[in-house]
Amino acid sequence: MSRPLRVAFVHPGDIGTPSGGYAYDRRMIAELSAAGLEIAALRLDGGFPVPTPAQVAAALETLAATAPGTVLLADGLALGALPAAGLAGIGRPLVALCHHPLALETGLDPQLAQQLWESERAALSVCDAIIAISPETWRMLRERYDVPAHRMTLAVPGTEPAARVPADAEPPRLVAVGSLTPRKGYDVLLDALALLDDLAFSLAIVGTPDLDPATAARIARRVAAWPRDNIRLLGRLDAAALERAYAQADIMVHPALYEGYGMVLAEAIRRGLPVVCTTGGAAGETVPDGAGLKVPPGDAPALAAALRRLITDRELRRSLADGAFAAGQALPSWADTAATIRRVLERVAA
Structure with missing residues (x-):
C-alpha cells in the first residue's frame, strides 16, 4: 500500500x-x-x-x-x-x-x-x-x-448543516459576528444605530476583543456610553453559545469594510437569517440578492436606512429570510x- x-x-x-x-x-x-x-x-x-x-x-x-x-x-x-x-x-x-x-x-x-x-x-x-x-x-x-x-x-x-431559526421576534433582535478589528466596521455600525434612536430593537455583538485591543476598547467605551441599554458586547463565544446567538436573532448585520469571503454571512443565511451587509470585498457575493440588503462599506447613513427598512417591515424580513434559507441550502x-x-x-x- x-x-x-x-x-x-x-x-x-x-x-x-x-x-x-x-x-x-x-x-x-x-x-x-x-x-x-x-x-x-x-x-x-x-x-x-x-x-x-x-x-x-x-x-x-x-x-x-x-x-x-x-x-x-x-x-x-x-x-x-x-x-x-x-x-x-x-x-x-x-x-x-x-x-x-x-x-x-x-x-x-x-x-x-x-x-x-x-x-x-x-x-x-x-x-x-x-x-x-x-x-x-x-x-x-x-x-x-x-x-x-x-x-x-x-x-x-x-458550512455545517443547521436548522432554520425563527427570525420573527418583535422588536427585532440584531446580531453582528466578527472580531473587534477596524476592518469589521463596528464604528460605522454604531454611527448607523445612533440614527435609529426612534426604533425598538436590540443588538448583540459577538467577537473577540483580543486581536486589536485598542479598537476593542474604543468600541467598549462607545457601548458603555450608549444612551439606551439595547446593545450588548458578548465577546468570543464557543460553538454552542454562538449557535444560541444565531437562534435568538432576527437580523444579521455585518458592517465590514472588506471581506475575503465572510464565513459568518454564510452561517447566517444557512440558518435563514435575513442580512444587512456591505458590498465590501466578497460580502455582497456571499449574500445573494433576495437574502438581504446591501450598502456601500463605510456609509453609516446607508446602513441606517437599510436597517430601518428591515426593522420596521416585518413582511420584508420574512421574504428575505425565505431567500436566505433557500440560498443557504445550496452552499x-x-x-x-x-x-x-x-x-x-x-x-x-x-
Whole structure:
C-alpha cells in the first residue's frame, strides 16, 4: 500500500486564533485528515505578517526541516511575509492558501501596504499552486498580483448543516459576528444605530476583543456610553453559545469594510437569517440578492436606512429570510471544500 500524502499546514501563531481564516484552517486540517492525508499543523512563530529578519530565518528553517516530499500548504498570512528566494530554496512542493491579500488590510500605512504587496506577490510567484477562498480573492490575485488563472483553484468555505431559526421576534433582535478589528466596521455600525434612536430593537455583538485591543476598547467605551441599554458586547463565544446567538436573532448585520469571503454571512443565511451587509470585498457575493440588503462599506447613513427598512417591515424580513434559507441550502459542505483542496495537493505532489 502506498504511503498517504504527507502535508504540513503552515500557519502563523496560534491555530486556535478566533477568526474566520483560522477556523477555515482548522476545519481543513480535520477534513483532510479524515480523508486519509497525513496532515499536521506547522506553526511559525513571530510577528506575522511583519516578522523580524530573525523570525523570517527561523521560519524558513522550520519549513526546510520538514521531511522530503512533504507538501507545504501555507496560509497566506505567513507565506506572504516570507522571501521568495528562501521559499524557492526549501525544495518542497508549495501551495498557497489565500484568505485575504495582506496589503488590503484596513488601516495599513501606505508604505507598509506596498511592502506587503511586493513580498506577497513575489512569494506567490514561486508557489506550485494557489488556492483562493472566494471569487473576490481570486479576482484580487489576478488583478493586483498578476497570478495567472491556470495556477489558481477556488475553494469556498463550507458550512455545517443547521436548522432554520425563527427570525420573527418583535422588536427585532440584531446580531453582528466578527472580531473587534477596524476592518469589521463596528464604528460605522454604531454611527448607523445612533440614527435609529426612534426604533425598538436590540443588538448583540459577538467577537473577540483580543486581536486589536485598542479598537476593542474604543468600541467598549462607545457601548458603555450608549444612551439606551439595547446593545450588548458578548465577546468570543464557543460553538454552542454562538449557535444560541444565531437562534435568538432576527437580523444579521455585518458592517465590514472588506471581506475575503465572510464565513459568518454564510452561517447566517444557512440558518435563514435575513442580512444587512456591505458590498465590501466578497460580502455582497456571499449574500445573494433576495437574502438581504446591501450598502456601500463605510456609509453609516446607508446602513441606517437599510436597517430601518428591515426593522420596521416585518413582511420584508420574512421574504428575505425565505431567500436566505433557500440560498443557504445550496452552499458547499466542508467535505466539498476539502475534496477540492485535496485534488490540488495530490496534483502538486505528483
